[in-house]
Amino acid sequence: MKIYSWTGEHPNFGDDLNHFLWEFLMPEVVADADDGALLVGVGTVLSNKLPAAKMRVVMGSGVGYSAAPRDISGPNWAVYAVRGPLTAKLLGLPADRAVIDPAVLLPGMPQWPTDKQQTPIFIPHWITAQDDDWRWAAAKTGLRYVDPRQDPMTVISEIARAPLVVAESMHAAIIADAFRVPWIPVIGMHRAIFKWQDWASSLSMDYRPHRVGLWARVQHRLSPNPQFTGNFGGTASSSPAKPKFNPAEAARSLIGHMPRPVRREMMVRDMAKAQRKPSQLSADTMLAGRQNLLRERIEQLREDYASGRIVSRAASSIV
Structure with missing residues (x-):
């Protein structure tokens, strides 16, 4: 599955983290960039400007800049999670598709300073x-x-x-x-x-x-x-x-x-x-619940990929 990462005039760490995050979370899924599937993960990238692909797999991205895609409920999409309830509502997706931005799983990686x-x-x-x-x-x-x-x-x-x-x-x-x-x-x-x-x-x-x-x-x-x-x-x-x-x-x-x-x-x-203004921080239990739900969706994707369901759908689709 090919990892999609928005590239602009200048680098941006929020988009660029896609590659190492997904390689850490599900290396077997992103190992083959030529299987016809496109992983749409971190970023405000759900739009009609996404590159062509036989299958677009959405895991935590959101809308917010360019025009939203019309056909996201169609056979060429597999939506496991979007960033939040506003994206889900705008796209007409079931409320349970609203999970969280995948960057919340970064603390699970071992290399960060303490x-x-x-x-x-x-x-x-x-x-x-x-x-x-x-x-x-x-x-x-x-x-x-x-x-x-x-x-x-x-x-x-x-x-x-x-x-x-x-x-x-x-x-x-x-x-x-x-x-x-x-x-x-x-x-x-x-x-x-x-x-x-x-x-x-x-x-x-x-x-x-x-x-x-x-x-x-x-x-x-x-x-x-x-x-x-x-x-x-x-x-x-x-x-x-x-x-x-x-x-x-x-x-x-x-x-x-x-x-x-x-x-x-x-x-x-x-x-x-x-x-001097008050700082913000989400509730511990709320964050943990969203992180766990996202891990469940990632595990579901890994199982679907291992069983061949994603690849077979991509192979049978026409861009």
Whole structure:
């Protein structure tokens, strides 16, 4: 089974961890990348942009960016689990398909460090990380900056050792929660409300992000309640009705006229304020229950693969 991992302009540890995670959890299933099946695992990748495959096997991924696939209930799909209840509802899947993001199983791997650092860390989204002002602002507020474009093993090790994670990257929060490291969600230059709410609701949590910097504040003023509609078969939009203006473009135009010292000062002020907010952590029993359910679904997939049911379905399917 071929492992699907989204690849963008820059590396992103949340997507790149797919390969070693699945090779650890079910090595025999992903050993043959040419059997016609595609494993769709970690990431906000359930969309009509997935590559062609005779069989798409879904284990924990979610929707949230591009238009959702129309045919996910068809014979060319095997859906064992999706990231959360919002994805399941949008795709019309049974409620029991909503499990959790597979990154929660990372602590089961043996190679992570056990020593703890004293300094909290900040992990932006990879888009935000392209602006070095965020590294500067983190240092000014006593946070150690962790670039999400690094090797995923390095980023995950940093999370496991941290006393607190300030996270714009959703997978920074997911992995921190799995390692029982408190986390504080922020929005800097990247806003993706749906996918965060999808994951948080899988653990009965609320998503309460803090806006950091001028970009986040202007975007919020221009578009305070962005909604992902799924928009089957088309291009994802921010609301059911066609917007009269593009909030991102309007924000970019306004911010472009602001002096850099002013923008930096707001980053520092907001980052310091965010650190004083209460951190979040899911309930131990809730996390353990979701992890166990996901392990059961993985074991079911392994059994189906061993019996030939997945491969035979792929062999008999037409892309």
